[in-house]
Amino acid sequence: MGAPKAFFFDIFGTIVDWREGVAREAHSILHPLGHDMIWTAFADAWRGKYQAGMEEIRSGAQPFSKLDVVHARTLEWILADFGLADISAETKHALVLAWHKLDAWPDSTRGIAMLRRQGFVAPVSNGNFSLMAALARRNNFHWDAILGAEFSRDYKPKPDVYLSACAAFDLAPEDCMMVAAHSDDLAAAKACGLQTGFIARPNEKGPGKGESKPKIAVDLAGEDLVDFANKLV
Amino acid sequence: MGAPKAFFFDIFGTIVDWREGVAREAHSILHPLGHDMIWTAFADAWRGKYQAGMEEIRSGAQPFSKLDVVHARTLEWILADFGLADISAETKHALVLAWHKLDAWPDSTRGIAMLRRQGFVAPVSNGNFSLMAALARRNNFHWDAILGAEFSRDYKPKPDVYLSACAAFDLAPEDCMMVAAHSDDLAAAKACGLQTGFIARPNEKGPGKGESKPKIAVDLAGEDLVDFANKLV
Numbered sequence: 001m002g003a004p005k006a007f008f009f010d011i012f013g014t015i016v017d018w019r020e021g022v023a024r025e026a027h028s029i030l031h032p033l034g035h036d037m038i039w040t041a042f043a044d045a046w047r048g049k050y051q052a053g054m055e056e057i058r059s060g061a062q063p064f065s066k067l068d069v070v071h072a073r074t075l076e077w078i079l080a081d082f083g084l085a086d087i088s089a090e091t092k093h094a095l096v097l098a099w100h101k102l103d104a105w106p107d108s109t110r111g112i113a114m115l116r117r118q119g120f121v122a123p124v125s126n127g128n129f130s131l132m133a134a135l136a137r138r139n140n141f142h143w144d145a146i147l148g149a150e151f152s153r154d155y156k157p158k159p160d161v162y163l164s165a166c167a168a169f170d171l172a173p174e175d176c177m178m179v180a181a182h183s184d185d186l187a188a189a190k191a192c193g194l195q196t197g198f199i200a201r202p203n204e205k206g207p208g209k210g211e212s213k214p215k216i217a218v219d220l221a222g223e224d225l226v227d228f229a230n231k232l233v
Numbered sequence: 234m235g236a237p238k239a240f241f242f243d244i245f246g247t248i249v250d251w252r253e254g255v256a257r258e259a260h261s262i263l264h265p266l267g268h269d270m271i272w273t274a275f276a277d278a279w280r281g282k283y284q285a286g287m288e289e290i291r292s293g294a295q296p297f298s299k300l301d302v303v304h305a306r307t308l309e310w311i312l313a314d315f316g317l318a319d320i321s322a323e324t325k326h327a328l329v330l331a332w333h334k335l336d337a338w339p340d341s342t343r344g345i346a347m348l349r350r351q352g353f354v355a356p357v358s359n360g361n362f363s364l365m366a367a368l369a370r371r372n373n374f375h376w377d378a379i380l381g382a383e384f385s386r387d388y389k390p391k392p393d394v395y396l397s398a399c400a401a402f403d404l405a406p407e408d409c410m411m412v413a414a415h416s417d418d419l420a421a422a423k424a425c426g427l428q429t430g431f432i433a434r435p436n437e438k439g440p441g442k443g444e445s446k447p448k449i450a451v452d453l454a455g456e457d458l459v460d461f462a463n464k465l466v
Contacts, residue, residue, distance in 0.1 A: 068403070120366060129401040133353060133377040144366040145379045150401065168362040168383065170301070 008124035010180035016102040025098030049074035054155040066128035100134035111225025157188030183215035241357035243413035249335040258331030282307035287388040299361035333367035344458025390421030416448035
């Protein structure tokens with residue numbers, strides 16, 4: 001395969017640390033209101049409903065809505081378990097916006113900038129435009145475009161999310177590389193004909209609970225995004 | 234009205250000089266093949282078919298296709314007038330890509346950077362993602378996102394092109410400002426509830442043939458984008 005002309009990035013877990021960020025924001029929103037809990041357990045529980053929330057849309061049971069709306073819906077599913085059944089609409093909205101305030105892993109910003117010298121760079125995430133734009137501002141990512149679920153109006157791992165991104169750059173799938181810390185995301189991209197790049201994020205879901213090795217054959221794997229970019233050159 | 238939280242930009246004519254760029258690229262592609270013509274007349278003629286090309290899609294006569302495809306279609310309409318009826322498919326494709334190689338007006342890059350400190354910045358152009366991304370790379374624009382026709386799957390001045398951009402940033406229209414050198418674009422945005430910013434580009438269509446003053450009441454007008462940004466602060 002030739003050198004990729006575009007790099008598409010998974011964001012949650014691959015580029016930013018959703019677990020510590022959601023836990024931190026939930027603490028800062030809910031603790032002053034008198035709530036206490038294991039904040040990472042709250043983040044894990046919410047993220048645990050992520051696939052089920054998107055599946056309502058992928059299956060056609062619900063019309064497309066941006067991820068912020070899915071997050072608002074899945075938040076409802078876990079509130080009672082954390083003693084939050086009575087929080088206000090404003091508090092719920094603030095919690096949804098926690099996902100706009102996540103910090104990059106230490107190597108992400110530099111790695112993206114390195115890869116941008118090799119080709120186009122764009123998030124192909126399930127996150128919506130405003131969420132992606134907020135994370136880019138917070139972490140100084142310079143994307144060529146934001147693509148992914150809100151552009152495709154469906155959610156990964158549906159093929160159109162990957163293929164619409166290739167088409168937006170006028171590129172064949174084999175000239176594009178999906179970069180992710182999740183083997184299932186890469187398997188779906190590979191089935192669409194994209195090249196695959198794996199980034200190890202072993203602590204994404206808590207210490208040792210992320211993927212440290214890909215479960216499928218990938219075109220390139222890196223210990224982090226800078227290591228990955230260095231291997232590519 | 235409050236300060237805009239997002240600035241949406243028309244691109245062709247407002248941010249980049251399509252006329253000199255298309256003329257220069259056409260010359261560099263066609264002159265070595267033995268063609269000669271008034272190159273700006275070729276650019277003017279092609280641009281002259283722009284609205285008719287998009288109207289086929291706005292009217293529903295043709296399904297949505299990205300602007301590169303519209304440009305390829307409208308190019309066919311003018312080839313014979315310039316003695317180009319026999320050029321190859323490769324040459325036609327190279328001409329379509331001329332629109333990816335346009336230079337910014339001297340103030341555009343700095344003006345966009347200044348406005349980016351005030352709010353989100355995004356092209357809301359009829360140009361497609363790959364075209365917008367190519368112009369951004371060439372001219373060092375740092376957009377928060379690319380929105381506009383390809384995202385909306387219709388062409389300005391249809392309301393959804395403006396409204397889908399506001400919605401992508403989770404903003405009400407009154408919190409967004411459309412920035413353009415064309416009164417008709419601003420009138421359409423204003424009808425959707427957006428704020429309006431006019432940039433004078435008196436030479437866009439040839440010396441003195443662009444708009445030096447807005448034909449409608451606008452919220453802010455600038456002699457160029459830096460002047461505009463300075464007035465806004």
